[in-house]
Amino acid sequence: MRQKRAKSYKKQMTIYHHTFKFRSPYQVLLDNELVLNITQASYNLMNGLTKTIQGEIKPMITQCCMQALYDTKNQTAIDLAKTFERRRCNHRDAIDPAECIESVVDIDGVNKHRYVVACQNLALRKKLRKIPGVPLIFMNRSVMVMEPLSDVSAKYSREFEEKKLTAGLNSIESRRKAEEEKGASEEESAKKKRKGPKEPNPLSIKKKKKTEPQPTTESAKKKPNRRRKHKSTTESEANSAKEEDSEAKATNEEAEKPNEPVELSAENESS
Numbered sequence: 001m002r003q004k005r006a007k008s009y010k011k012q013m014t015i016y017h018h019t020f021k022f023r024s025p026y027q028v029l030l031d032n033e034l035v036l037n038i039t040q041a042s043y044n045l046m047n048g049l050t051k052t053i054q055g056e057i058k059p060m061i062t063q064c065c066m067q068a069l070y071d072t073k074n075q076t077a078i079d080l081a082k083t084f085e086r087r088r089c090n091h092r093d094a095i096d097p098a099e100c101i102e103s104v105v106d107i108d109g110v111n112k113h114r115y116v117v118a119c120q121n122l123a124l125r126k127k128l129r130k131i132p133g134v135p136l137i138f139m140n141r142s143v144m145v146m147e148p149l150s151d152v153s154a155k156y157s158r159e160f161e162e163k164k165l166t167a168g169l170n171s172i173e174s175r176r177k178a179e180e181e182k183g184a185s186e187e188e189s190a191k192k193k194r195k196g197p198k199e200p201n202p203l204s205i206k207k208k209k210k211t212e213p214q215p216t217t218e219s220a221k222k223k224p225n226r227r228r229k230h231k232s233t234t235e236s237e238a239n240s241a242k243e244e245d246s247e248a249k250a251t252n253e254e255a256e257k258p259n260e261p262v263e264l265s266a267e268n269e270s271s
């Protein structure tokens, strides 16, 4: 049961993190009733909150909730609440704690300061369920419970994910278009640019090819011709043709031969 709860809480906190941009340390706004409840049950608040929220926490209490605790004269509760960060609500005369918390959390229908609200007041929790992205915690006897994601929060999260998806698709399309445009312009510019560095190189290579191989082939052809000129011209022509064929075959064979030891060695390695 505990592990299941921890898993579902973690899932919920992931949504608060991604969709509602909650960040550690999580600000937990506690009401006076919950503080009284846990002091009476001698419950380890920090441990419980850290385990429930599964992250670093910063407990906070409003001035009005603090005043309500002073009114109870429960010194243990007061001392515990004094260790929390005081949230200034600027209510000169303390108002109803639930109303105070609501005024601090609900800023134009948004949980602007990203509070986690830990309160025993069910009416307040019901109100806060209507604001997207308010994690709600309460004590059920001696067990700390996080309410499941409210319908409003779940709907908001769904829409957020859908927007992200479509925005993602749109951005992909726009990226493609931008890249295509960029690519086209880059290709054009690259072609223009490439002409600079590439032109001298191919030309110089071509010149070498034209100048270098021609004398070698000519000399190679001329040399046997000169030798054959000593023989009869008709025979030399026929022989040269045959010789060229045989030479070609020989070169082919020579070209093929080096493959054989490679293949053998490959076979040897594999075997």
Ligand SMILES: [Zn+2]
Binding pocket: 062, 063, 064, 065, 089, 090, 091, 094, 095, 100, 101
């Ligand atoms: Zn207040």
